[in-house]
Amino acid sequence: MICFVTSGSHKYAVRELRDVPGMPKVDLLSYNQMFRSKSLRRATYVFTDFDRLDFWQRELAAKAFRCLSDAGVRVLNDPATALTRLPLLKVLNRRGLNSFAVWDAETDSLPDRYPVFLRTRSAHRGTQTELLGNAEQASMALERLVASGLCKSDLMFVEYCAEPIKDGLFRKLAAYCVDGQIVTGMSVHDESWHAKFGKEGAADADLYQDEYEAVRDNRYSDALKKHFEAAGISYGRADFTLVGGRVEVYEINTNPNNSRILDHPYPIRVETDALFHQRLAEAMQAIDTPIGGKPVPLDHPDLVSQRKRDWLLPRPRWTP
DSSP states (O other): OEEEOOOOOGTTHHHHGGGGGTOEEEEEEEEEHHHHOSEOSEEEEOOOOOOGGHHHHHHHHHHHHHHHTTOOOOEEEETTOOOOOHHHHHHHHHHOSSSOOOTTTTTTTSOOOSSSSEEESOOOBSSSOOOSSSHHHHHHHHHHHHHHHHHHHEEEEEEOOOOSSTTBBBEEEEEEEEEEEEEEEOEESSSSTTTTSOTTTOHHHHHHHHHHHHTTTTTTTTHHHHHHHHOOHHHOEEEEEEEEEEEEEEEEEEEEEOOOOOOOOOOHHHHHHHHHHHHHHHHHTTOOSSSOSOOOOOOHHHHHHHHHHTTTOOOOOOOO
């Protein structure tokens, strides 16, 4: 069994894995449920959603991670070391794995390279501005977002780094990491450089054929291993693109959506998605843990103390 630990309101992303043919048994556990538990049954545990945790939740999660690890349980994504969006992109740029830069809107100076855009560090909202061409535009956009109620501490400038795959069409690529094994995933095609959700009908048969070949050949496996290693993330999905033939990673999501494509105007997309999910299921099988054995106590003093306090708390609030 593989148990994913998520924020309470975002179990839906992992729940979709249960419908994938060949997938091992998948269980779901919220952090709130975990912090109230005296022990956990033996399984493979995958910790996720770090950008949706406050500092104390993340520290408690790291201590639960160590209780499991010390008991010999396979555990992926250490909450104490996994990088979230802003520090990850800074590290990737500093190591030469990404060419584009990012700036913390709260502590860094205004960008010295343009164009840029503003986005949130934690929430999965996409871009908050269009492209900003100079320092004056960047400063005004930041002031406008803060005036609207967004927290400066959760805003970051990102240098524009995208390249159309053909005139007026952008592609965002994806690849999963499952304990070091990279699985090339499905792409998104859009007429906008954001390419967050994709636009139906934007791609053609040639692009979908190329997508199939990328998944079949696991085209981006070698290129992305260093990015996951730099992130300290052993399970997640890298969203990236190619600029001048070079991989540029936008983020690594530890709790990505896993919806399947069961119908499409181009049948090859259904075939590609089935192949991708087959590969993903095979990678999951390799980390599966048989059910059984003595439960693992969550006996760190901070976890014990937190359980005594948490019984008074209501269900945690939803976070974006």
